[in-house]
Amino acid sequence: MNIFEIYLNKIKELVLSLNKDNSIQIPSNLSSINVDVPPEKFDCDISTNVAMVLAKINQTNPLELAKTIVNELKKNDKNIEKIDIAKPGFINIKFKLNFWNGFLKDILSNHKNFGINKNEDKKKYLVEFVSANPTGPLHVGHCRGAILGDVISNILKFNEHKVTKEYYVNDHGNQILNFTKSVYYRILEITKNKKFPKEDKDLYPGEYIIEIAKNIINDNKNVDFNNFDKITKKLTSLAVSESLKLIKTNLKNLGITHDNFQSETEIVKNKEVETVIDILKKKNFVYLGKIKAPIDESKSNWVEREQLLFRSTDFGDDKDRPLQKSDKSWTYFASDVAYHYNKLNRNFDLMINILGADHAGYIKRISASVEAMSGEKNKLNCKVSQLVKLIKDGKPFKMSKRKGDYITVEDLISEVGKDATRFIMLSRSSDVELDFDFAKVKEKSKDNPLYYVQYCYARISSVFRHIGKNVNDKFDIKSYDFNYSSDEIKILQKISQWPKCIEISSKKLEPHRVPVYLYELASQFHSYWNLGKDDESKRFINEKKNISDEKIALLKAVSNVIKQGMSIVGVGTPEKM
């Protein structure tokens, strides 16, 4: 039950009928009318800007127009206790107690559906995220995007969209070749006692390569690993699959599972790159040409050469992008275009890519390619997750692959835990850099938003424990005729905003709104809880060790939303802390 949506529709209908009577003029588009959460200082539950939006076209003062609308609204709405017109022209509505009782009854009897935006068009989504090179375990840098993609998927699923979560495996190209070589040298090190060529900067020096090498040796006792050229293919596939094992374990420990792993090699092998380039050629989006060097001193050795280019400038990119390297092999971009063609052929309504900040410059060209292939502008939506600034011992921590001092997902999970990692990584808009302070994330106090929200749930659980029940038990509430105080109504107001939070998070693909909302709800609950210290009527369990239906309903409503929200975030709700 989304009360904002209900009243928005009500007001739009009203405006349309007033227009039919020729009482007022309306614009062709009513989309700027909204029903919103009023600032706290006003004694009301919802507010609308309708009078201000319509004032101009009616050549009247918003306050005058508001009077007309208010009179009409009052006529046939039994829920309204009070309706005010506030200065520039807002209409503020306060509901009767009866309305809130009805609201509670509705959301408790349907608690699984509360928050879901049933009216949103149901779509088929593909969310591609993580897609880290399969050259080793995930590190902290991958975490934020991984969690972002996972929770965006959760929100979309919650809103009843179909979601496929996909990982694009870049198991093709030079980095993979270097990775395979590294594994090869480690194998020789183990079997032939040959020294690993540390001086070769292209190789991966990490310790985990040794583990991968050991596993490969153990599982392939009959294979002769002595000639690299002969076994490159075989070894690549073994090494990549070992890598993926590590990555999948990392993801699992973060609470993430993908539905599909799409291999780049498969796409190249199936000649999908050639196919897609042919298609683009026919549409005249591909040509042989030269691109200008970037103006940058470090690129002074630039050699201009003719290569196969994609006309991404037709779609607003700053330069056309190369599809082929000088050795005629495909660029990463070329196979990625093929991959997106592959995605398009699977008929998703919308494709979402989660990229790291360092790949933001890539968005224009890949979006361009999708537009060129599909003819649709908004088929692909790329979300960028900004950098995470790690802070250890109060100081910024810089990771360096060369030195090998980088923090893996495994380190992170074992030090701060999955839940804290997820909640904190998600608590800021993905557009801004995030400070991740190990000490703070580990802290078990109100300074840690995760525990603050979980504590709210634990407090509610403890009330139920005291009456010999469990927070998840079903309660049969006979009649919803409660006399809630204004403090309690405040909590109900916040709860009524939950579907709106989901709606916006889903529309804008901004999952950080969920933890922010949960924090606010928890905060209101904690305030209310503490009122019980001074005022016994505000306590859940009375002096006779009983609890009223009134309080049960309120507690159930709060705990349901917290639980739902936390499961979207992908963290637990312990009943005891």
Added chain:
RNA sequence: GCGCUCUUAGCUCAGCUGGAUAGAGCAUCGGUUUUCUAAACCGAGGGUCGAAGGUUCGAAUCCUUCAGAGCGCGCCA
């Protein structure tokens, strides 16, 4: 040089696709525990929303210019 993102309280950030006197947390200062979990609560101080223009009844939010920070700009993916 060009492109993308960011700039809100001392610090870290929210601010609902233009609305009301811009909100939290941390830090600082002061208070709350014989009572359902103090991992909590209450109160106080703290602001030229980077700067300047523009659009609008109305701008932190949209547009332009400028400044600062980060990321990126063919044979890495």
